[in-house]
Amino acid sequence: MPRLLKRIPSGWQICDVAETPWIAQDEWRAGGALQVGVDAEPLADWLEASSVAIEFPAMTDGRGLSLAVLMRNRLGYRGELVARGSIHQDIVHFLARCGFDAIELPNEEHLETALKWIDPHTGYYQPSVIRSESALTSAN
Amino acid sequence: MYQYNEFDRTFINQRVAHYRDQTERYLQGDLSEDEFLQLRLRNGLYVQRLAPMLRVAIPYGTLSSQQLRALASISNDFDRGYGHLSTRQNMQFNWPALEDVPDILQALADVDMHAIQTSGSCIRNVTTDQFAGAAADEEIDPRPYCELLRQWSTSHPEFEWLPRKFKIAVIGATFDRAAIGVHDIGIRVNGSSEQPENALVDIYAGGGLGRTPVLGALIRERLPVKHLLTYTEAIMRVYNRYGRRDNKYKARIKILVRALTIEKFKAKVDEEWAAINHEQGAVPAAELSRLSAFFAPPSFAELDNAGELLGTQRLENPAFNRWMKHNVHPHRVSGYSVVTLSTKVTGMPPGDVSSDQMDAVASWADCYGFGEIRISHEQNFVLPHIPQDKLYALWQQADAIGLGHFNAGLISDIICCPGGDYCSLANAKSLPVAEAIQRRFADYDYQYDLGSLDLNISGCMNACGHHHVGHIGILGVDKKGQEFYQISLGGHAGHSGEAPRLGQIIGPSVAREEVCDVIEKVIKVYLGLRFEGETFLSCFNRIGILPFKESIYAKAA
Incomplete structure (x- = not known):
């Protein structure tokens, strides 16, 4: 049973989950679990997906972060958004703040480290998908 | 200057904690070389030819005396007692031990400093x-x-x-000393500091030096400054999504702008910006006022210009007179001047400063100049607010420890990257070339006669030495394992009131021992053809590159 990081109401935790039958974009139909690449253009149809995964080809490829922000803020997607592929345990906090609510690591051994660093700061300079208040918008 | 609050302090302390954990895991073998590379770069740490190099962020080149003293201590405690002022207004330490870096970052955090995002594929320290x-x-x-x-x-x-x-570079003055035309984003702010929330910004995008030098294009005029962040977000999102990632030499935003054309790039950014809720994302006026308050002028005394006193002092001491001429700039408040302390002493790598010099600059800043210090992209120290009646005392003290050199803006005030002596990217050494040129043109009267002349040297096409925008630019290249140097003329960073311009290559590259002769020939052409009072750059504008080419590459008769 795959293990991954999942956002729960009180924060994040490591969960065992059933294998998701991900379907690539060209074969996907409404109701199914959709997996897209980081270069995909977000489509309104995706709102019909049971879950959406964005696959990162490399630790350094930030396109998936922008795609997640667009899905959350522009498309209004409220369902499960999963990060897969070359995800590094030390950069999961960027994924969390861009609106992913589940994160798979290529190596499950690093899940504890990822959980430890899922939210390394008590506050951030910018507002994000998950937190509208920030140092810059609440002048102190 | 900006003062950290509890939020800022907590933020950087938490960042140090995360990096300390990463370093420990790397040293235990839990992070691979490649994984750790990406993490350490974003905390300022490179691994160079001889040792690691830590690049400390000096936000927009502004530093307090307390911070400069802390940098001096760090250079003594963790390095070899010196630091290097970079062309992006940062300070680099060339010899830290990788395992000490978390402690160095903590020492920086203790004086409200950091090395966050000073390298790596991210938004770097903003310059001005x-x-x-x-x-x-x-x-x-x-x-x-x-x-x-x-x-x-x-x-x-x-x-x-x-x-x-x-x-990203920002300018608010007539003369563009920030070189906004050669940055990924260049911002010109228009307005008045009395009403910081009403400023209007002009945004240039797609400029950059490096392998393919390009001047930025104006993509948005007179944007209300409250939209600066959402508009920047739109540019960044377009770049992040569509910039090339398959070839690092074609990955800068300038290549994307060129591939799309500036019109299409601008249209894409505008479309993205229109889709962002930019009223909701606008910077609150209160926030702009809050930030501006940190930069309110210090409590200047009511002073008259000290013309008479300075006149006497200048007459009595020719070296002080020269320093006044080149290193002292007009201040906006009467009775004050802006001072450049040149690090360009022949025999010392441009930008290198010892811990003793750092401590001394800090004490002069406290004694004479409201505790404020700047670093220029020309790799010099600047004391921005010095009462004119203290200039002579300051110069005497500076001169006593090698910081009183009177060459700001002259040919020996060379901008130079660390080059092949330190940097693992370099194709050729740059420091010995700088030194040879400084020796060749050591005579002050000759330098003075040449007038303002920007000579910039980069040891490779990454162009850290800004060679494309030097009036004379020198680029180290590798020709079958030999170090050669390509020379360009007529480049201009934008600080003399004209639009920036890239230099033109004069011809085939030359061996290191020939560089000085070629520069001398260039200078001779200028001296022979210039009109009375004409600077090198204006002369070049008038006569073009041909006379220089002919002189350098003329076939021996």
Whole structure:
């Protein structure tokens, strides 16, 4: 049973989950679990997906972060958004703040480290998908 | 200057804690070389030819005396007692031990400093005019907007993993000392510091030096400054999504702009910006006022210009007279001047400063100049607010420890990267070339006769030495394992009131031992053809590159 990081109401935790039958974009139909690449253009149809995964080809490829922000803020997607592929345990906090609510690591051994660093700061300079208040918008 | 609050302090302390954990895991073998590379770069740490190099962020080149003293201590405690002022207004340490870096970062955090995003494919330290808040030609102080961008870009969730590095420069003065035309984003702020929230910004995008030098194009005029962050977000999102990632030499935003054409790039950015809720994302006026308040002028005394006193002092001491001529710039407040302390002493790598020099500059800043220090992209120290009646005392003390050299803006004030002596990217050494040129043109009267002349040297096409925008530019290249140097003329960073321009290559590259002769020939052509009072750059503008080519590459009769 795959293990991954999942956002729960009180924060994040490591969960065992059933294998998701991900379907690539060209074969996907409404109701199914959709997996897209980081270069995909977000489509309104995706709102019909049971879950959406964005696959990162490399630790350094930030396109998936922008795609997640667009899905959350522009498309209004409220369902499960999963990060897969070359995800590094030390950069999961960027994924969390861009609106992913589940994160798979290529190596499950690093899940504890990822959980430890899922939210390394008590506050951030910018507002994000998950937190509208920030140092810059609440002048102190 | 900006003062950290509890939020800022907590933020950087938490960042140090995360990096300490990463370093420990790397040293235990839990992080691979490649994984750790990406993490350490974003905390300022390179591994260079001889040792690691730590690049400390000096936000928009502004530093307090307390911070400079801390840098001096760090250089003594963790390095070899010196630091290097970089062309991006940062300070680099060349010899730290990798395992000490978390402690160095903590020592920086203790004085409200960090090394966050000083390398890696992310938004780098924002740069600006080294004379900000002091220059007589300033329309509006750019620093509040730099600080706004610094905060916004720090650990931005969406833009930390870009196709390539990303540099932003801001200017608020007539003369563009920040070289905004050669940055990924260049921002000109228009308005008045009395009403910081009503400023209007002109945004240039797609400029950059490096392998393919390009001047930025104006993509948005007179944007209300409250939209600066959402508009920057739109540019960054377009770049993050569509910039090339398959070839690092084609990954900068300038290549994307060129591939799309500036019109299509602008249209894409505007479309993205229209889709962002930019009223909701506008920077609150209160926030702009809050940031601006940090940069309010210090409590200047009511002083008259000290013309008479300075006249006497200048007559009595020719070296002081020369220093006044080149290293002292007009201040916006009467009775004060802006001072450049040159690090360009022949035999010393441009930009290198010892811990003793750092401590001394800090004490002069405290004694004479409201505790404020700047670093210029020309790799010199600047003391922005010095009472004119203290200039002579300051110069005497500076001269006693090698910081009183009177060459700011002259041919020996060379901008130079560390080159092949230190940098693992370099194709050729740059420091020995700089030194040879300084020796060849050591005579002050000769230098003075040549007038303002920017000579910039880079040891490879990454162009850290800004060779494309030197009036004379020198680029180290590798020809079948031999170090050669390509020379260009007529480049211009934008600080003399003209639009920036890239230099033109004069012809085939030359061996290191020939560089000085070629430069001398260039100078001879200029001296032979110039009109009375004509600078090198204006002369070049008038006569073009041909006379120079002919002189250098003329076939022996």
